[in-house]
Amino acid sequence: MRRRDLLRWTALAAVLPAWSGRASTAMRPAPATGASRCLVLVELKGGNDGLNTLVPFTDPEYYRLRPRLAIARDRVLSLDDRTGLHPALRALMPAWEAGELAWVQGVGYAEPNRSHFRSMDIWETASDRDEVLETGALPDAVILGGDEGPARGGGLQVITLRTPEQFAGDAARLKALEQPVEPTAALAHILAVRASTRQAGVEFQRSLEAMGEAPAAFPQTAPGRQLREVARMLLAGMQIPVFKVRIGSFDTHHNQAARHERLLTQLAEALAVFRETLERAGLWDRVLVMSYSEFGRRVAENASLGTDHGTAAPHLVLGGRVKGGLYGDPPDLTALDGGDLRYTTDFRRLYSTVAVNWWGMANPEWQERFPVMGWV
Amino acid sequence: MLELFTLGEGHYDEADVQAAARALSGWTLDPASGTARFDPRRHDDGVKVFRGRSGHWGLDGILAILLEQPRTAEFVVEKLWVELISPQPDPAQVSRLAGVFREGGYAIRPVLRELLSSDAFWAEAHRGTLIKSPVELIVGTLRRFDLPAPPDRQLVQLGRQMGQDLLDPPDVKGWRGHMAWIDTDRLLLREQFLRRVTRDLADESARAGRDWAVLDPAVTAGLLWSASEGASLSAPSDETTGEAGLRAGLVEAILDPRYQLK
Numbered sequence A: 001m002r003r004r005d006l007l008r009w010t011a012l013a014a015v016l017p018a019w020s021g022r023a024s025t026a027m028r029p030a031p032a033t034g035a036s037r038c039l040v041l042v043e044l045k046g047g048n049d050g051l052n053t054l055v056p057f058t059d060p061e062y063y064r065l066r067p068r069l070a071i072a073r074d075r076v077l078s079l080d081d082r083t084g085l086h087p088a089l090r091a092l093m094p095a096w097e098a099g100e101l102a103w104v105q106g107v108g109y110a111e112p113n114r115s116h117f118r119s120m121d122i123w124e125t126a127s128d129r130d131e132v133l134e135t136g137a138l139p140d141a142v143i144l145g146g147d148e149g150p151a152r153g154g155g156l157q158v159i160t161l162r163t164p165e166q167f168a169g170d171a172a173r174l175k176a177l178e179q180p181v182e183p184t185a186a187l188a189h190i191l192a193v194r195a196s197t198r199q200a201g202v203e204f205q206r207s208l209e210a211m212g213e214a215p216a217a218f219p220q221t222a223p224g225r226q227l228r229e230v231a232r233m234l235l236a237g238m239q240i241p242v243f244k245v246r247i248g249s250f251d252t253h254h255n256q257a258a259r260h261e262r263l264l265t266q267l268a269e270a271l272a273v274f275r276e277t278l279e280r281a282g283l284w285d286r287v288l289v290m291s292y293s294e295f296g297r298r299v300a301e302n303a304s305l306g307t308d309h310g311t312a313a314p315h316l317v318l319g320g321r322v323k324g325g326l327y328g329d330p331p332d333l334t335a336l337d338g339g340d341l342r343y344t345t346d347f348r349r350l351y352s353t354v355a356v357n358w359w360g361m362a363n364p365e366w367q368e369r370f371p372v373m374g375w376v
Numbered sequence B: 001m002l003e004l005f006t007l008g009e010g011h012y013d014e015a016d017v018q019a020a021a022r023a024l025s026g027w028t029l030d031p032a033s034g035t036a037r038f039d040p041r042r043h044d045d046g047v048k049v050f051r052g053r054s055g056h057w058g059l060d061g062i063l064a065i066l067l068e069q070p071r072t073a074e075f076v077v078e079k080l081w082v083e084l085i086s087p088q089p090d091p092a093q094v095s096r097l098a099g100v101f102r103e104g105g106y107a108i109r110p111v112l113r114e115l116l117s118s119d120a121f122w123a124e125a126h127r128g129t130l131i132k133s134p135v136e137l138i139v140g141t142l143r144r145f146d147l148p149a150p151p152d153r154q155l156v157q158l159g160r161q162m163g164q165d166l167l168d169p170p171d172v173k174g175w176r177g178h179m180a181w182i183d184t185d186r187l188l189l190r191e192q193f194l195r196r197v198t199r200d201l202a203d204e205s206a207r208a209g210r211d212w213a214v215l216d217p218a219v220t221a222g223l224l225w226s227a228s229e230g231a232s233l234s235a236p237s238d239e240t241t242g243e244a245g246l247r248a249g250l251v252e253a254i255l256d257p258r259y260q261l262k
Helices: A003-010 A017-022 A060-065 A087-097 A116-125 A164-172 A185-208 A222-235 A256-280 A348-358 A364-369 B002-006 B014-023 B059-068 B070-084 B091-103 B108-116 B134-144 B152-161 B184-208 B217-225 B242-255
Strands: A038-045 A101-108 A141-143 A158-160 A242-248 A287-292 A313-318 A325-327 B027-030 B035-038 B048-050 B053-055
Touching (some): A038 A256, A087 A101, A087 A256, A087 A313, A158 A185, A158 B184, A164 A185, A164 A222, A185 B184, A222 A242, A242 A256, A256 A287, A287 A348, B002 B014, B014 B048, B048 B059, B070 B091, B091 B108, B134 B152, B134 B184, B152 B184, B184 B242
Parallel strands (some): A038 A242, A038 A287, A101 A325, A141 A158, A141 A242
Antiparallel strands (some): A101 A313, A287 A313, B027 B035
8 A cells, every 4th residue: 555545544534435425415314334423523722731631640740840830639630540630620520430531642643743733734634744635534524613624625525503503594595506617626615615505404404303402501611502512413313423623722821720721621511511411312322522632732831831832642532432541651751852742642543443443444554554542 | 933924834943943932032012001022131142043043143133034034025925925816826926026025125015016917916817716705705895886884893793703803813823714714604604794785785776876887797797707707607687688687687796606706
């Protein structure tokens, strides 16, 4: 297999052939084997500080490098004898105790790039650093909270919306158009978005009748509102393989403590209600929540009570079928690379695991390069 | 500063970033007045090597070196190009325009004049290759057709919903522009706005007895999408003659997806 092909296979778009090319609408009418399973991506925009999320509370280096920002040992929610959660993540503890929450430690990629923008490209297209791919990593997705992100690029059926009702109503007002002979790329893009909007609008309209209010009260926060809409669509039986929500900004260069705490609280509380809602509806086994962020932050705090762009970070995986626990090795705080963590888990192993273990799409050559993990 | 505003990614290295950071030390923001202030006691006055040049650089020294680099002018010209001409800057033309920009002491007017009178700007092949920003769509439409503008507050709100919150870009890189202006949510909002505007257009013109001569079919077509050949993408209108026909044609033209292009 040529290198380029290998790279293509590492993008989720390529490992979901059943969805990415064949069907023309964002809805999947026939739930085949894995098709009714969905992935909910949570973008932690801005670069989440991993060390203050999953805290190495017995590591003297952590407290030495973060004299003012470290989370005190007695505030940490212990997961094992040396690792614990930021106290703001308390709402996730029931999921942890139920064995439905996994943390993958030291997630990153080789030769990190500190640019938010280039780093997001790497994550979202699963490309190697020296190669910018045109197509995003996710096919046929519903985006809440704006910004297609991973779904950027041509050819993918992506719906960005605020609420399903508003979307269906507006889409129904689009008139049908003929296709011009030689559209410019810009016009082709507009027409493609228009066409998928009209098609999806029809499907949404159909599903709206089955859709009620979400039974539980979601918090009135950005992640709460977005996850509420995802829950409602799932409860209505809509077969959408990928959802993306967004929370941020985690770009905490200054006065990190209060903001980071607020964001993590919002995240945990929204995810907790999401879990309860889907569990009650019997859908929790079909949902996999996974976080991502462009990079972690530097190990040492800066002079502005914040942290700067760094490298590796832990990411969470949550769902009814998740095998809870800590996965991957925590980066060694005594073996830094110019003040940065050395990553221990290539982020593409997360995609690989989702593709193979969650959606049942095996690809031996590609699995050899990015071995699947055991969390699902 | 290096990645987004002067050289662009790939044209500097981590050592340059660190040297520039040291050169900028001592500069702080005065939150009360919103202005930058320099505190010499917090400045690192040591020798720094920036872009291969060694010296006791401070802010001015770093900026002077950046402005000497041909890449800086090219980077800015590329931004103008993808905003005004086409998504793919022509390296030879960029280099020529960057020369004008640099020699003019980085004044915007001369380079803009050169750019807007270039063959590339007027080339048929570049028509309709870019997508209007929300501000271009909203303000451009209201002004071009002399429509009664909704209150400013509503215009700002419209821009925000379409993804362009004035004076508040999503991050320091600014709006991504072009294709990113269109996703399902934003396209729906844009079309909704244009439908409302065309209703206003019809109403207002009927009331005010507008002079429709300026909107004869040829002018209308030229105004709206000189790139397009052939008929409108939408269904042909029944109204074909007189003022009513012009008005119908205009409404149709604005609602045509090609109106979203520039």
